[in-house]
Amino acid sequence: MKEDVLHLRAPGNWINDPNGFIYYRGKYHLFYQYFPYAPVWGTMHWGHAVSEDLVHWRHLGVALFPTKAYDQNGVFSGSALEKDGRLYLYYSAVRYLETDGENIHTAYQDRYETSQAMVVSGDGFHFDNWKDKKKIIPVIADKEVGDRTHTRDPKVWKEGEYYYMALGSTYEEREGRVLFYRSKDGEEWEYVNQLRDKRFGKILECPDLFRVNGTYVFLGSPMYAKEDGLQYPHHAICGLAKFDEEVCGLHLHEEPGLVDYGRDLYAPQTNIDREGRRVMIAWMRMPKALAREGELVWNGMMCLPRVVDVADGQIYFRVHPEVDRYFGKEIPKERLRGDVLFRLRTSLKEGEGLDIGGYRLWVEDDSLNADRSKVFGSLSGYRLTGSTPKLGGRCELDIFVDGNLIEVFVNGGRYVLSHVVYGLGDKLEGPLEHVYVGG
Ligand code: FRU
Numbered sequence: 001m002k003e004d005v006l007h008l009r010a011p012g013n014w015i016n017d018p019n020g021f022i023y024y025r026g027k028y029h030l031f032y033q034y035f036p037y038a039p040v041w042g043t044m045h046w047g048h049a050v051s052e053d054l055v056h057w058r059h060l061g062v063a064l065f066p067t068k069a070y071d072q073n074g075v076f077s078g079s080a081l082e083k084d085g086r087l088y089l090y091y092s093a094v095r096y097l098e099t100d101g102e103n104i105h106t107a108y109q110d111r112y113e114t115s116q117a118m119v120v121s122g123d124g125f126h127f128d129n130w131k132d133k134k135k136i137i138p139v140i141a142d143k144e145v146g147d148r149t150h151t152r153d154p155k156v157w158k159e160g161e162y163y164y165m166a167l168g169s170t171y172e173e174r175e176g177r178v179l180f181y182r183s184k185d186g187e188e189w190e191y192v193n194q195l196r197d198k199r200f201g202k203i204l205e206c207p208d209l210f211r212v213n214g215t216y217v218f219l220g221s222p223m224y225a226k227e228d229g230l231q232y233p234h235h236a237i238c239g240l241a242k243f244d245e246e247v248c249g250l251h252l253h254e255e256p257g258l259v260d261y262g263r264d265l266y267a268p269q270t271n272i273d274r275e276g277r278r279v280m281i282a283w284m285r286m287p288k289a290l291a292r293e294g295e296l297v298w299n300g301m302m303c304l305p306r307v308v309d310v311a312d313g314q315i316y317f318r319v320h321p322e323v324d325r326y327f328g329k330e331i332p333k334e335r336l337r338g339d340v341l342f343r344l345r346t347s348l349k350e351g352e353g354l355d356i357g358g359y360r361l362w363v364e365d366d367s368l369n370a371d372r373s374k375v376f377g378s379l380s381g382y383r384l385t386g387s388t389p390k391l392g393g394r395c396e397l398d399i400f401v402d403g404n405l406i407e408v409f410v411n412g413g414r415y416v417l418s419h420v421v422y423g424l425g426d427k428l429e430g431p432l433e434h435v436y437v438g439g
Pocket of ligand 1: 016017033044076077078092152153205206266267
């Protein structure tokens with residue numbers, strides 16, 4: 001099957017969240033929410049890709065798909081861990097109580113229920129969707145514990161003697177919450193605690209919790225956190241946290257930041273890479289599907305793998321060393337014409353700016369600002385601009401340009417701002433110091 005470089009894309013039709021991201025038996029496995037029939041969201045499958053280096057991805061088709069009464073309408077997001085040499089995949093299993101007669105791939109008025117399930121694979125390549133699935137947490141009946149419809153996206157990890165699971169949920173679709181379960185064997189789970197928080201939007205999706213340099217970091221995707229009348233008011237947040245394992249007590253220290261200030265990025269998931277770094281991958285939402293010549297129409301892709309770091313009490317999302325290595329070849333700027341994949345490194349002073357094929361970046365009031373309005377076609381209702389918080393007088397940029405996605409790492413990953421674009425031109429203007437191509 002075909003290969004993708006740097007950004008895993010839908011192998012045709014629809015992709016959303018990364019799932020089951022893991023380094024297992026010498027390979028990176030990345031699964032993803034996949035609707036194989038059309039470039040729109042629908043009955044969810046887990047697509048599967050593998051990589052040796054987080055840069056070159058080989059597509060392996062569909063790993064998980066509906067087979068059971070409890071997952072008949074979708075194998076929703078989840079995560080992976082290795083236990084006794086085997087690969088354990090945890091996911092949310094969706095069953096519609098009423099289907100939409102005009103589109104059986106969606107539920108009528110959100111009438112569905114969700115349980116949590118798992119499937120075990122002996123080698124990470126074979127998945128028996130009939131024999132090896134198991135329901136582990138039934139639909140939640142007690143609304144004080146969780147929501148029977150919107151409780152999903154199990155993130156599972158091991159710490160000491162126990163396995164832990166974080167689940168995204170809601171209280172009456174008014175307030176997001178994260179639920180914590182614990183287990184001795186990864187199969188029998190017990191509910192322990194939860195955190196409800198205004199900062200979790202109306203429904204919290206895809207929670208993730210892990211330690212970096214001794215400090216807990218929380219990632220989550222609140223739905224309807226900030227509404228401004230534009231399409232898709234859902235963004236991924238990050239914050240330093242305290243987690244008391246004994247009682248599964250979570251506390252966020254400060255006002256969370258955004259994982260990415262372009263706000264196209266959603267549903268990030270992390271795991272440990274070969275060298276023990278904490279790596280994050282997330283879905284880049286695309287408002288419209290694309291059909292390149294000779295390819296299936298596709299919608300959605302993953303961002304570059306980013307290393308999550310904590311330094312001086314701040315969270316960083318840094319360029320992964322494998323990506324850095326891939327872009328090892330520096331070329332004179334004039335040689336760039338027509339390339340669709342390149343990297344720019346430079347710094348900007350207050351008032352200075354760049355124009356990358358119509359995509360504009362500039363520093364104003366100590367923030368980095370971006371404007372994609374000239375390279376977004378005639379799509380309306382979408383956010384066309386973005387800006388970082390204040391930068392403290394320093395703006396060093398490491399920019400990755402790939403035909404439909406620009407990712408801007410600011411000050412060593414202190415902030416990242418990424419935008420999906422359509423139709424970049426050739427123009428390159430501004431104080432460009434270093435230009436690199438990949439390969
Ligand atoms: C996030 C999400 C998850 C869910 C999945 C369904 O984008 O809504 O909460 O599991 O996508 O595709």
